[in-house]
Amino acid sequence: MLDTIKEAAENFCIHQIREPHDLDDAPTQKRTFIAYIDIDTQDGKKERVYIAADKDFMQRVAKLFLEEDASDEETLKDMTLETANLIIGSAKVIAEDTTKNSFTIGTPHFEKIDTFDFPVDEVKTIKVGNDELTIAIKELNA
Numbered sequence: 001m002l003d004t005i006k007e008a009a010e011n012f013c014i015h016q017i018r019e020p021h022d023l024d025d026a027p028t029q030k031r032t033f034i035a036y037i038d039i040d041t042q043d044g045k046k047e048r049v050y051i052a053a054d055k056d057f058m059q060r061v062a063k064l065f066l067e068e069d070a071s072d073e074e075t076l077k078d079m080t081l082e083t084a085n086l087i088i089g090s091a092k093v094i095a096e097d098t099t100k101n102s103f104t105i106g107t108p109h110f111e112k113i114d115t116f117d118f119p120v121d122e123v124k125t126i127k128v129g130n131d132e133l134t135i136a137i138k139e140l141n142a
Contacts, residue, residue: 027125120138
């Protein structure tokens, strides 16, 4: 599942942000805007997908979509929810198109602004310059 979501996040960086990116296997240690979406997979698993991005990453997104150079905290929270929805929604389409384990998605929820300290099963961080976006998955019915 993480590979599909990672692919969607990389596509977001390539096609929306249009900047080169690197991958890391550890969560960001920065203070981040954290959102999640619960998904139900075709094989019966219920998982929580977290999107955690530092302020500078979310400001990139706000600049891209809203043309704002200095967004307030509420706007960055909204952009975090929108980013989660775009990435997880794209991953859903990828999973359906490739006959991988397809899934349904819930509504994005904003969790907090803080360091990413949730116990998770899988994690990847995408770095665009010094800006970071972590994607992580936790199985809920394990």
